[in-house]
């Protein structure tokens with residue numbers, strides 16, 4: 177087994193542990209995703225009132241991508257709007 181194989185296996189195991197440790201489902205995650213993003217952008221720590229979301233975003237590629245897309249939309253919409261005159 178090469179070193180990169182070991183690193184990969186550790187990564188897989190960590191993801192499984194994280195996926196198991198968090199108890200929220202994709203639906204739960206999706207429901208609070210905008211709130212989670214708002215809190216993050218406000219400089220607060222959303223994991224205090226939304227435990228498991230961060231772990232889910234790390235463990236779940238689909239929700240992680242969804243979260244990144246949401247952040248991108250929020251970043252765009254919060255920019256000064258000069259095009260809609």
Ligand SMILES: [Zn+2]
Pocket residue numbers: 201202205232236237238239240
């Ligand atoms: Zn998910």
